[in-house]
Amino acid sequence: xxxxxxxxxxxxxxxxxxxxxxxxxxxxxxxxxNFMTIVxxxxxxxxxxxxxxxxxxxxxxxxxxxxxxxxxxxxxAAGCEVxxxxxxxxxxxxxxxxxxxxxxxxxxxxxxxxxxxxRYFRVDGQIGASTIDIPGRRVIAYYPETSDISKVYVExxxxxxxxxTMTPSLEGKYVDFTLPVEVIIDAYGQAQxxxxxxxxTEVKVMTVSADAWTNVAWVYGQCEVGADCGVQYRIEGDTQxxxxxxxxxxxxxxxxHARLIHLSPSTTYEVRTVSxxxxxxxxxxxxxxxxxxxxxxxxxxxxxGKVWCPWAQGGEQYWDxxxxxxxxxxDSNVQPTDDTPTGSGRAAILKTEFKGxxxxxxxxxxxxxxxxxxxxxxxxxxxxxxxxxxxCPTGMRGYxxxxxxxxxxxxxxxxSIIGQPDTCIVWVALLDAPQPFEIRTNPKNRxxxxxxxxxxxxxxxxxxxxxxxNWIPFEIKLxxxxxxxxxxxxxxxASSSKYGDYFTGGTGAVLWLDDYQLIYDY
Numbered sequence: 001x002x003x004x005x006x007x008x009x010x011x012x013x014x015x016x017x018x019x020x021x022x023x024x025x026x027x028x029x030x031x032x033x034n035f036m037t038i039v040x041x042x043x044x045x046x047x048x049x050x051x052x053x054x055x056x057x058x059x060x061x062x063x064x065x066x067x068x069x070x071x072x073x074x075x076x077a078a079g080c081e082v083x084x085x086x087x088x089x090x091x092x093x094x095x096x097x098x099x100x101x102x103x104x105x106x107x108x109x110x111x112x113x114x115x116x117x118x119r120y121f122r123v124d125g126q127i128g129a130s131t132i133d134i135p136g137r138r139v140i141a142y143y144p145e146t147s148d149i150s151k152v153y154v155e156x157x158x159x160x161x162x163x164x165t166m167t168p169s170l171e172g173k174y175v176d177f178t179l180p181v182e183v184i185i186d187a188y189g190q191a192q193x194x195x196x197x198x199x200x201t202e203v204k205v206m207t208v209s210a211d212a213w214t215n216v217a218w219v220y221g222q223c224e225v226g227a228d229c230g231v232q233y234r235i236e237g238d239t240q241x242x243x244x245x246x247x248x249x250x251x252x253x254x255x256x257h258a259r260l261i262h263l264s265p266s267t268t269y270e271v272r273t274v275s276x277x278x279x280x281x282x283x284x285x286x287x288x289x290x291x292x293x294x295x296x297x298x299x300x301x302x303x304x305g306k307v308w309c310p311w312a313q314g315g316e317q318y319w320d321x322x323x324x325x326x327x328x329x330x331d332s333n334v335q336p337t338d339d340t341p342t343g344s345g346r347a348a349i350l351k352t353e354f355k356g357x358x359x360x361x362x363x364x365x366x367x368x369x370x371x372x373x374x375x376x377x378x379x380x381x382x383x384x385x386x387x388x389x390x391x392c393p394t395g396m397r398g399y400x401x402x403x404x405x406x407x408x409x410x411x412x413x414x415x416s417i418i419g420q421p422d423t424c425i426v427w428v429a430l431l432d433a434p435q436p437f438e439i440r441t442n443p444k445n446r447x448x449x450x451x452x453x454x455x456x457x458x459x460x461x462x463x464x465x466x467x468x469x470n471w472i473p474f475e476i477k478l479x480x481x482x483x484x485x486x487x488x489x490x491x492x493x494a495s496s497s498k499y500g501d502y503f504t505g506g507t508g509a510v511l512w513l514d515d516y517q518l519i520y521d522y
Contacts, residue, residue, distance in 0.1 A: 033080040033101030041070040051445040058113040062161040065188040066115050067092045117161050124153040128222025128254045137194045145200035150176045160185040207273040207280035211484040213392035214288040215521035217260040218483040221273030229275045231258035236268040261522045288391045294318040296516035298348040301336040308332040320372045325381040326364045329355035333366040341399040341471040347514035350496040352505040363409035365500025369493040377442050386436035386489035393518040396428050397475040402468045405506035414504040422506035423498040427461035430487035457487045
């Protein structure tokens with residue numbers, strides 16, 4: 001009889017506690033009018049919805065007319081509506097478009113599109129790659145001054161999107177470039193005039209640029225198509241040049257680059273390009289330093305009430321967990337453990353658990369990340385991902401083991417994976433942004449990390465969906481989009497359930513982690 005009384009009472013107390021969180025801690029932006037989903041016809045990847053800055057960015061292949069983008073479907077948060085222009089008519093997204101949504105008041109959203117059109121112009125024997133000035137609609141190619149510019153063979157030419165036409169057609173023909181040549185590019189029923197210049201030059205090889213990391217540097221050059229080319233380097237002050245091995249070199253027509261490895265950190269080098277007896281300009285570069293992340297061996301912890309914190313009490317906080325959210329309905333599901341790869345010290349243990357009483361509650365994946373837990377939004381979390389970091393590591397290694405479990409809780413979009421083994425994840429990203437990335441797990445204004453976002457310099461991950469009973473090493477390779485773009489933040493995140501941000505996972509999945517180490521060489 002006592003159990004029958006206590007159980008409803010617990011449900012009532014839990015419901016009141018959750019309700020009080022929702023009623024007493026509702027920041028006004030939660031009431032803003034939001035896009036939940038939006039899809040453009042022909043998009044090459046899902047649109048990125050930023051509910052904080054109220055932006056939507058579409059990624060379009062070149063086959064899509066950016067001046068007539070059609071919205072295939074969209075959904076809004078409950079109680080929202082589109083004001084003024086509907087989304088039923090095609091948009092010209094060659095420039096950003098403003099859309100007004102309404103919920104209690106008007107909110108301005110900006111819709112924009114990214115579209116990369118492959119453009120190229122190549123002539124036989126040219127020096128380096130052609131310069132293609134898209135706003136000015138100009139092409140400049142450099143040609144040896146000893147060659148006849150009145151009879152230049154155009155190997156390939158594409159200045160418009162797929163399906164466009166060029167008048168006159170130049171590809172595969174000998175063309176007189178003693179004067180600039182004008183062509184008309186017709187795409188989507190619109191005509192554009194382009195001007196092509198072929199200019200004589202005495203330069204045989206050019207050192208275009210060089211980017212220094214810590215143990216790695218990238219050197220970019222241009223030379224005559226088909227000519228032998230290479231890169232040389234030396235420590236500043238030395239007299240002897242070292243030739244970069246041929247397997248460090250990548251050649252694409254008249255462009256080439258070398259990836260120099262095994263360099264010394266915090267050292268100034270000189271680099272140059274070469275082609276036969278010709279040498280390019282000398283550039284000076286200075287390599288970066290070897291930095292490791294604080295408490296990356298997870299030795300320091302302290303207990304703040306029910307919340308385990310992965311830093312020394314009173315010390316610097318670098319890592320954080322989802323424990324502040326998990327402990328609103330239970331105990332910390334990220335804790336220290338003395339089960340380590342070496343048998344001494346501490347490691348981190350992350351557990352996927354159901355937090356609540358009876359049917360009331362949520363699945364909570366254990367997570368640990370570089371950053372901080374900002375606050376609890378009802379039963380959801382707002383987190384700041386990232387710590388300041390300006391070096392360029394090539395990857396990260398560490399140790400882990402994992403116990404999977406069948407996925408038994410899932411949000412509607414993940415119902416199809418219920419019963420499948422859960423998967424853990426560890427990922428690393430370098431971000432070029434003015435502030436850390438804000439994560440919001442509330443479905444009403446959810447914002448999760450997108451590794452394909454424009455400000456992501458590099459990204460890599462490790463996933464495992466089966467039991468790993470003993471400690472083993474892992475290594476994550478960072479894939480860079482750019483070699484010349486310095487990051488401002490590093491994001492390192494691990495979770496016992498890959499889809500934990502969507503409150504999807506398997507009760508009993510457990511991930512152990514220890515000894516993160518950044519790598520700086522290939």
